[in-house]
Amino acid sequence: MARPVVTRFAPSPTGMLHIGGVRTALFCWLFARKHGGRFILRIEDTDLDRSTDQNIEIIEQGMLWCGLDWDEGPVPGDPSAWRGPHGPYRQMLRMDSHYRPALARLLAEGGAYRCRCSRDLLDAARAEAEREGRIYQYPGTCREAGHDASQPFAIRLKMPRGEETWLEDGAIVLRDLIKGTLRFPAASLDDWILARTDGTPTYNFCVVVDDTSMEVSHVIRGDDHVANTPKQMALYHALGFEAPVFAHVPMILGKDGAKLSKRHGATSITEYRELGLLPSAVRLALARLSWTPKIDGRAVESAEEELLTDQEMIHLFDLEDCQKSPARFDMDKLNWMNQKLIQRAGWRELEPYLRPFVDRIAPGAWDERSEDWRDLAVRSTQKGKNLIEMAEALRFAFEGPSEFDPKAVEKFLTPALRPVLGEVVNLGDYSHDALERDFNAILERRGLKLKDLAQALRVALCGRPVSPPIFDTLALLGPEEVRARLARWL
């Protein structure tokens, strides 16, 4: 029986938003969008020491920059507000409303029990088992003791012993959409803790309660949670809830195959923004890690097909086309995708992303320019690999050269060419066609090649022999500025 599709991303606000988390969120988002379902953002803030409102905002902003909008969850920037019928969406706010009642019911129904074994006792037993090379499992000392609440206690779940009818050959069977059918022998699982002695519930308990009450139909998460799943399945069973469908996505590794960490470069989503990447490129690159889009059953076969739009990704996305094995993060490919997406974007589309980078070079200057100017500025720098390169390529338009590359001056600004600059000063029509016509006339008269004049102009105007196409360079500066900059060479 098909439930409406609901997915969720549940990060801990313990710092930055990790790129691996973004990828998981992206899969959840794609899946929900594809099936016309809802996507929930839930904050797992039970780690009180590290969770802060500021970190929550970092997550929200990272998600929004990346284009991953959620249908239910916190309202960005307002720690106490939320949107959606299943709130609150922060675990700390769900203690009394959700966790305690579920715990009480479990205790009353016998699915869980109070355990008085002290932490010291447990630690000692574990240490001893380890010393003897044995595996340690909680022996179930208090399982049938029927302890009351008169003394301190933790709460443990009664895990199946092997004979239960919902097991298959004594194993909990997980049919994972990505990993396939996985079997976990009940004997390998012990009675785990649902709530600590101080009454706070543990992670594995909260996820189940939250996913159930939020009507999550598909749990899509990192495969570091695979081994937790049978424990959670037992809890679903004890609670009498139908378990959601699970899909565990493989991890993202660094270039060297080790877990992606700081020494591999950027790990936080905000760093990718700082690198001058388009969110659409980040989405595409992340999605293509572990996922091979199939068009009519065929994997994408060319560069053209690889460059999917969001709509295409949503249309094509299928968890069955995901890899089981981990993938290494490939910055080269991300850069390539970024370049391609920059190339094919319209200037209005690019402008909001480019503006902040231009602002760093010339604060406020961008918005003072006309639409035509901004259009040309974007188009003439669209060959850049990223927004930083694009903005940098426009620097000449906002500030005159602070110095002139001596070698370039010697090579291109030859005595023979300087007089020609004087002719350029006389030109008044900077439209492309006019410039081309007038330049051709000058070149013919002087017996020069465009290359000679173009390079001389670049050096004279920008201080170095590199700039956008020469006619664009002139148009971006305008006749007045060109005359001013050329004056010293005449």
Place this chain on the structure above:
RNA sequence: GGGGCUAUCGUCUAAGGGUUAGGACACCGCCCUUUCACGGCGGCAAUCGGGGUUCGAAUCCCCGUAGCCCUACCA
């Protein structure tokens, strides 16, 4: 130690018994060119090891090896 997962070019991957093992990124070379780029064309490059099953294995089975996850009163 126990439980679970994984293994094709440098990277992301395609091919579930028969292919010269295909594509993309990166790299290298050539061409184009108004600088830098873009672009076009071409090249290099892989089935972890060992046993089976089979006429035939990257594909199926077993055994190794390596890596990762879980094994907390962390999440």
